[in-house]
Amino acid sequence: MQQTTIDGVACFWVDTGRPTLTARLLFRAGSADEPLHESGWLHLLEHAVLHGRGGGTLQVNGFVSPLITAFDAHGPAEAVAQHLTEVTAALHRLDPSRLKHERDVLRAEGDMRGGPSVRAFSWRYGARGPGVIAMGEPGLGRAEWQRLQERAHSVFTRGNAALVLDGPVPEGMRLDLPEGELLPIPHADECQQQLPAWYVDDSLVLSGVVGRSNGATILPDLLERGLRMRLREEAAGSYAPWATYEPVDADRALVIAGADASRALMPTLADQARQLVDQLAQGPDPAWLDDVKAMRRQAMLDPYALVGTAMRAGHDHLRGLPVLTREETLAELDATGVEDVQVLAQAFASSLLIGLPGEAIAPTDIPRVTQPVERGAVFGRRFRRADWPATTHSLVVDDEDAHLLEGDQYTCFHADDVAGMLSWDDGGRHLITYDGWGLTVEPSHWRRGHRAVEALDAMVPAARQLPMPSRDPVEPPALPHPVTRWWRAIRRPWSASALATWATLLLLAALATFLTAGSPSVLSLIVIGYFFYAAWKRHGARTYRGRTNPSASSPPEG
CATH class of the missing domain: 2.30.29 (PH-domain like)
Structure with a gap:
């Protein structure tokens, strides 16, 4: 891997020998940096800048993750270089006429986004930080061009960028970006709730927070393999288990795994998932770990996968960390043992959130996530x-x-x-x-x-x-007839406060009768006593939603 700078931007590249060039320009800002009322602004900027670019031999794309905004290009080296030069210039010469159109495009795109892995962010982080990714970018309606330009000038700067290439730097490449500093990574604040816990989703979802490390990236592979063996190969009740790893701040990542599940699995789904998590927390199977490490080593040694080393270097640079060579990264992988993964799996288990289909038998020893009442x-x-x-x-x-x-x-x-x-x-x-x-x-x-x-x-x-x-x-x-509405009200069980109020009124009436006409009847005292008793019983049986x-x-x- 080679390291250089282009117009003040740190550049990490490897020579894979390919006749074409792949490039990714990274900026340290993502959806987790945006408050809800400004959500979608970086995505809108990315879309506006890429409009009308690429085609033919040049393929272009872009994305916004919780911590990163990126611009990708692949094609002839000179075309990629020209594209990046134009993109960096366009980031600070925005076309206001594109605002409404791109906003409508993003809203249409938002209708297709989502899923259990995205919802897992909001169950843990709510509507702030990494959780904003699950909120559908409602801040687009407040995106004014002047404020978008201010956002672009604060994010898309030399000091806040890194460029990754899978070939030598093309001659004449320019990155037209202003000066700026590396933006700090915001801390991911979780909602105040007791963990482990569970909630209702449309499929099985397991998520937990772990420290960012090489071993942490292995944990999703182990979870997916375990779900596949238990739910698909043994129970024949699932088709496509999955798992993913997403950094949420400078030091932590969210590991998410899940699977579709047949109706036959519903009685045991929660138990099987938790048994897998407990099994990993007690120490992963060494054979499983060796398989994953061998797969990773093979991928890292593949000449066409060399760019992965440069990609990690770009991300580490934006975290303010030392950049590792491929040899150092391989040594880090080889040094990851059962105990290292076990510690991570224990952190995952202690912070576990389980999403379960409504038909599944829910756990009784951990709480359901509920809104405070x-x-x-x-x-x-x-x-x-x-x-x-x-x-x-x-x-x-x-x-x-x-x-x-x-x-x-x-x-x-x-x-x-x-x-x-x-x-x-x-x-x-x-x-x-x-x-x-x-x-x-x-x-x-x-x-x-x-x-x-x-x-x-x-x-x-x-x-x-x-x-x-x-x-x-x-x-x-559709409103029921007034008679029906009142009939339902009359038949509805009275609240504890209503029963107590009526009992008190009846007691006062009995007292007034005693003062004016002598002792109240035994029946009235029985009714009063019943009302007080019913109020006490209903108060004790109250429920929380x-x-x-x-x-x-x-x-x-x-």
Whole structure:
């Protein structure tokens, strides 16, 4: 591997002997650097700059990961060099006429993104840092050209870049970038929750946090192999187990593995997955580890895979780490033993989040991830559901909080905890907290719904109100006949507070009767006693809701 600089940009290259050239220009900034209300801005810049480029013998692409924005090119060396020269110049000479078009393209692309591996980020990180990748880039609606230019000038600089090539540097290549410093990698803050834990997804998903190392990149291979053996080869209940590794900050990475699963696996799916994790935490099979290391060594020694060494060097440079030669990287691989992987597997097991299909038998010894539910009185403007009193949900909004109530229990959405609020022209609103919990308010679903929307708009700072594109009309709820609604209300079991209130009123009435007309009847005392007893029993049997609450949604899919 060779190292040089091109116009102040660190360049790492190897000579694979190919007649064409592959290049990747890396910048140290990604989706984890973007707050929710600015999500998608780097992706928009990448799309705008690459519009109309490439074709024929020159293939171009780009991507934004949690920590990196990259521009790829492959083709004749002179064409790749010319492309990178034009791209670096275009990054700071943006065409404002492309804004709306590329924003619409990204929104269409967003409809196709997602999946269990992406959702795993939001279950762990919510709507901040690495979790933003799962939120669908709602910040695109706030992307103004002037602010995009400011973002480009802060990210796309010489000091914040690295170039990787699989051949010698073409003559005359220029990288037209301004001066700038290497941007620090933001710390990945996890949601406050007890781990291990589980949640409902549409397939099996296992995720855990490990330290970034060569051994950590081996763990996904071991997890995938274990899932394949257990679920496909032995149980014949899965087709395509998978696993991946994604750095989330300077020192840690998220390892994610999963598999589709047949209905026959549902009773034992969680147990089998956890047994695999426990097996690795007790020490991986040495034969498995040797197989993975042999596969890695073979790939690293393949002349056409030499660029992998340069690619790692580029990423290490952007982390501020020493750059390793291929020999040093091979030595690091060879030194990775069972004990090293075992420590990583134990970290994975202790931070485990399990996504399970709804039909699977859920674990009983670890908690389900649920939104915190509180009890007590709340104050503010109260809005009832359109079908009240058939349902008792209430929305209470003041200057600092929105509360979704049912009885004396509520979920709270504090203004300072709201990462963003999706806003549609038809009045629909969707609050997303930093922990990824959501609250959807459709005006037609609430009495005085337009007033509720006005209250939410006043509560959430304007910078975090995210305009969304037009959508299909939201159908108002089909309301039962008023007689039906009241009949349902009458038949609904009374709350503990309602029973206690009625018992107190009856007791006062009995006391008044005693003072004016003598002793109350035995029957009235029995009724009063029953009401107090029923209130006490219902208070003891109260339940708490989490993500199963239909009005408190799961994190939006990316």
